[in-house]
Amino acid sequence: MLKKVGMVGIAAFCALAFSFPTQSFAHGDTHTVQEGDSLYMIAKEYGVSAKQVQDINDKSNAEIQAGEELQLPDGASEYEKDLLARLIEAEAEGESYEGKVAVATVVLNRVESDRFPDTIHNVIHDGYQFSPVLNGSINQPASEESKRAVNEAFAYQGYDQGSLFFYNPDKADSSYLESQEVTTIIGNHVFLR
The missing domain is CATH 3.10.350.10 (LysM domain)
Structure with a gap:
């Protein structure tokens, strides 16, 4: 009986350990x-x-x-890079390459912030944060440009202005975002911290 409980515990631990994507920088x-x-x-x-x-x-x-x-x-897993690239594709379609890098940088800044979850997967799937998650457009494949923007955002991490939010004021209205400090404007997106 004790052996069976121990084996079930080990199996449960392994299932949990391998089911959540992580970001490691060892x-x-x-x-x-x-x-x-x-x-x-x-x-x-x-x-x-x-x-x-x-x-x-x-x-x-x-x-x-x-x-x-x-x-x-160690960088992010291939799963996380692909997920981030698909988010960029959906969120910043039609925006410049610089705008795509900036959107990816917001996600990476959130991972580093105490105010948000600590993995790319969890930041992207954090409630109602990103409309492509809600409407399913995140499931479409990413372009090569969005994939390059992910690597550029990783390389740039730590040198940006600390943006934690972005939005298109022509498509969204938010008194909360409007009260935040603007870090930059790129294309149709306003970036804030």
């Missing part, structure tokens, strides 16, 4: 710096934060040398 792969590389280019290629690459390699600035071996943080 040490991951390494990258050998090539001539012409920059921290930002490397971060964008791997879909990780340039600031985190700098931090885990104990660099006081962004200077790197050809032949140098850099530790890379």
Whole structure:
């Protein structure tokens, strides 16, 4: 009986441990710096934060040398990157590439904020936050541009203006959002913190 209870407990733990997507930034792969590389280019290629690459390699600035071996943080899972790209496609369709990067950055900033859930999946599925989740348009495939915007947003993470919200004032009316500090306006979207 005790053995059966223990096995059920282990099975339940494993089911929970593997059913929720997570975002981890422990040490991951390494990258050998090539001539012409920059921290930002490397971060964008791997879909990780340039600031985190700098931090885990104990660099006081962004200077790197050809032949140098850099530790890379683990990035988001492929599931999370795809989910974020599909959200960008649905939320920022018709917006500029810069606008798509900014929308992705809002999601990543929310993951880092104490005010929101701490995974990409949970931020995107947090109640009524994003209309594509509610209307199902998030289930459509992402364009290559939206996928590139995800990696760009990861690389840019930590260098932006800390936007936590965005909206299109021609399509939505919110006294709460209107009371927040505007960080930038890109295309039809107003970004705020």
